[in-house]
Amino acid sequence: DAGVTQSPTHLIKTRGQQVTLRCSPISGHKSVSWYQQVLGQGPQFIFQYYEKEERGRGNFPDRFSARQFPNYSSELNVNALLLGDSALYLCASSEDPAMNTEAFFGQGTRLTVV
Amino acid sequence: SQKIEQNSEALNIQEGKTATLTCNYTNYSPAYLQWYRQDPGRGPVFLLLIRENEKEKRKERLKVTFDTTLKQSLFHITASQPADSATYLCALYTPNTGFQKLVFGTGTRLLVSP
Known part of the structure; x- marks a missing residue:
């Protein structure tokens, strides 16, 4: 079975640009969460989507947005990139956010803003 | 303020x-706590989950x-092996209606x- 897949794996963008990151959850999982991990820190929660609806949002500016598609895949968009947005962006899928189950993470997208 | 603290210094054994x-x-007041393993440049991998009513x-x-x-x-690893070398993250889940936010x-x- 395929795990959580993210694309692209690496990305270099210029300040002020916009970026879209993609995630495909494990088959059968309806929930996708996005996390940002800055070097040397633990992942920080950005969004959770379940059944195509936003269920939760972390403390990130409105430049960050996301959506979930009917096939449960998801995109994370970041506008007006800042140098501080450079990080590993992780996608995690789970069966149901109301169930206390583990999250399965993808390998991440390494975003570098120059 | 809310804090989760793990030893920032590397543990050598x-x-x-x-x-x-x-x-x-x-x-x-976490409902449960999880431990993950993370290798450089990779996403976290789930190891164990323990609930608030479990010791x-x-x-x-x-x-x-x-x-x-x-x-x-x-978190204990017995009979440790060089392959156990990695970063280990703890994550708390605190109940929020309808969504699963892990705090790492x-x-x-x-x-x-060796």
């Missing part, structure tokens, strides 16, 4: 010894304890020498 990692938290959980060479009075979890510590790097 010899092969065959038991590694013990600590996760302390303040101003949280101890085991899986093969891994053992987790959870003391809600001390607000602490200990900064992680502790474990180095197991």
